[in-house]
Amino acid sequence: MVRRQNKLSKVLLSIVMILFAIYAAFPIVWMLICSFKQNDYIFAWPPKIIDESFGLRTYVRVLTDPVKLRFFLNSYIVSAAVVVLTLIIGIMAAYAFSRFDFPLKKAVNSIIVSVQAIPQICLLIPYMGIIVALQLFNTYWALILTYLVMTLPYCILMMTGYFNTLSKELDDSVRIDGGSRFRALWGVLVPISTPALVSVGLYTFMTAWNEYLFALVLTQTTNMRTIPIGINLLITEHNYDWSMMMSMSVLGSLPILILFLFFQKYFISGMSSGAIKG
Amino acid sequence: MATVELKHISKVFSNAEKKANKNIPAEATHAVSDFNLKIADKEFVVLVGPSGCGKSTTLRMIAGLEEITDGELYIDDVQVNDMEPKDRDIAMVFQNYALYPHMTVFDNIAFPLKLRKTPKEEIKKRVEEVAQILDITEYLKRKPKKLSGGQRQRVAIGRAIVREPKVLLMDEPLSNLDAKLRNQMRAEIIALRDKINTTFVYVTHDQTEAMTLGDRIVIMKDGFIQQVASPQDAFDHPANIFVAGFIGAPAMNFFPAKLERVGDEYYVQVEKLRVKLADEKCAKLAAKNVASQDITLGVRPSHIRVDQGGDELQGTIEVSEMMGTEVHLHVKHNDNVVVIIVPVAGSYEKYSKYLKHDQKVGFSFDGEACHVFDAEGKNLEA
Known part of the structure; x- marks a missing residue:
């Protein structure tokens, strides 16, 4: 009786999970299918998964259009810069939080945390003012600097937590062996923090890659736009180019997908085991 | 170097x-x-x-x-x-x-x-x-x-x-x-x-x-x-x-005692047990002109003997730990536990009657084994 009940609950659970999976996957599948179709066929009735327009034509159109390619280039430049700067600044800040005590440490920490709690829309106008005042409007730096504000708190908090788990004797050991604190950080702590760095790096990349609001306001000319804005630009007064939007969305999602697949193994922690007794 | x-x-x-x-x-x-x-x-x-x-x-x-x-x-x-x-x-x-x-x-x-x-x-x-x-x-x-x-x-x-x-x-x-x-x-x-x-x-x-x-x-x-x-x-x-x-395992035993000076000779008295300190110790104390006083007496577990007969101290065995070549007796004496190391190699039978729980046991020590500490805990010989 108990066994039959167990089996029944397992079946029910599976059905519910499958329904959720379909619900979650449907937009992605729809995006994929539409990206291979021509615009006129997308809303054809009855809908077909594969019709006569099915092919790579839209992708060719995107990849041969210098304006669209520029969107991708801009996104890559901004995202890569944000990841690199976030990690460099974040790692050093986290080291300071983890290893030193200094005046107002708690206050500074609270400010960093609270930045994340403020809705981004509230920061839009102040940032706009600052960026214009710094004469950075419509430049890569406008986006890079504002994205750093979004990504750094998470990076600092995560890395501080991770460094706290690493024995201070590692730093001491490097200093006695003849190295500096800088060497201890970059030569020992950072290499053994790969799992944390990968997850922080991915989060940072995703944040910068997907950001829409600031990219829309802080850039103006088409040659400075990033992919999310580029996709939106396809919606015009007279024409919605759905197939183009979908293929750009697919191409826009690919880097994140590839990064996830590539770095998956690093999520498995344990890199630091063996450093100290445990 | x-x-x-x-x-x-x-x-x-x-x-x-x-x-x-x-x-x-x-x-x-x-x-x-x-x-x-x-x-x-x-x-x-x-x-x-x-x-x-x-x-x-x-x-x-x-x-x-x-x-x-x-x-x-x-x-x-x-x-x-x-x-x-x-x-x-x-x-x-x-x-x-x-x-x-x-x-x-x-x-x-x-x-x-x-x-x-x-x-x-x-x-x-x-x-x-x-x-x-x-x-x-x-x-x-x-x-x-x-x-x-x-x-x-x-x-x-x-x-x-x-x-x-x-x-x-x-x-x-x-x-x-x-x-x-x-x-x-x-x-x-x-x-x-x-x-x-x-x-x-x-x-x-x-x-x-x-x-x-x-x-x-x-x-x-x-x-x-x-x-x-x-x-x-x-x-x-x-x-x-x-x-x-701190030094020595098991740790040294301590007893509240009296130090008595008679000329250049020194005696320690714990309850009825009166022990004359070794000559070397007496000389050191006399040189420092140490007077009769209340002291804490320290004796290492290995320097205490069991069953001497006479005025020895009395206690009850609480724990007896067999270590192979010796037995560590934990003896309840007044409110303290006194640890005594009894060598048993080759003569276990001789001592076996003392190794039982709740057994009454008498013990004493020589003047050589005594360490005398003043009220502040300082070694009076040093």
Whole structure:
């Protein structure tokens, strides 16, 4: 009786999970299918998964259009810069939080945390003012600097937590062996923090890659736009180019997908085991 | 090869330091007070004491990992108070090994040499030499996580000795090992000492390690040095009750007693038992003109005899621990528990009647075995 009940609950659970999976996957599948179709066929009735327009034509159109390619280039430049700067600044800040005590440490920490709690829309106008005042409007730096504000708190908090788990004797050991604190950080702590760095790096990349609001306001000319804005630009007064939007969305999602697949193994922690007794 | 001299060294932890380091107890401010010690070239000195006594802090000050609040520190007659750890030419072995987990054993040992830009050929030669001394040659290509605790500690020692430092500091290096391995590694450290010519400063809370390893031991409590002496001297002539109770296992027994002076002779009286102190002790006390007074009497467990008949002290056996060649009796005497070591090798039957639970037992001791401490706990002979 108990066994039959167990089996029944397992079946029910599976059905519910499958329904959720379909619900979650449907937009992605729809995006994929539409990206291979021509615009006129997308809303054809009855809908077909594969019709006569099915092919790579839209992708060719995107990849041969210098304006669209520029969107991708801009996104890559901004995202890569944000990841690199976030990690460099974040790692050093986290080291300071983890290893030193200094005046107002708690206050500074609270400010960093609270930045994340403020809705981004509230920061839009102040940032706009600052960026214009710094004469950075419509430049890569406008986006890079504002994205750093979004990504750094998470990076600092995560890395501080991770460094706290690493024995201070590692730093001491490097200093006695003849190295500096800088060497201890970059030569020992950072290499053994790969799992944390990968997850922080991915989060940072995703944040910068997907950001829409600031990219829309802080850039103006088409040659400075990033992919999310580029996709939106396809919606015009007279024409919605759905197939183009979908293929750009697919191409826009690919880097994140590839990064996830590539770095998956690093999520498995344990890199630091063996450093100290445990 | 170097001398180390600590002159009036003190360490006061600031609130910031206490906050930053959770290992520092909140109430601790004076971690080390007026520490004076001169360590000779190639000497093996052991700092020993209960946790929180300031021994590790002292070691970390020698290493340069902890700032010195007051006093002067000299290595080879050069004042090093403000010198960076890397410039002091010292090496340190940590309790938790502190190996670099992403590097192989070879790279771990080679790390200090690489930082000093030693030529590659030289690095290889020296790492292999050290690996041979420590018997870890076959593990050179492994990562630390593939090693056992004992092997890891050997790698840590290898990394410390590879650049032939002036002073080798060891901070409870055996504490993380199991009892058997600890004994083995202790013997290896003694053997290692003969192979490398360097000055050792070793920190431990284990008095057995201190006794077996050190040329001299420094017994500390609450940041103050209690006694600096050779292991035998600390055992035979403890400076105060704390040292007497800390050095030696099982610990010394203490009795409230009276010291009585009759001419140049001294007697101790515990209840009905009256014992004349040995001549040598009497001479020392007489020379210091010690008067009759209430004292704390200390007697080592191995110096107490059972069943003498007469005026001996009486007690009841609470616990009897068979150790093989001897039995440790825990005897309830008034409100105290007195530990008595009874040798039983070859004569077990003779003593077997005393080894039972709840058995009444009488015990006494000779004047040679008595250590007399005044009301402040100071050894009156010292």
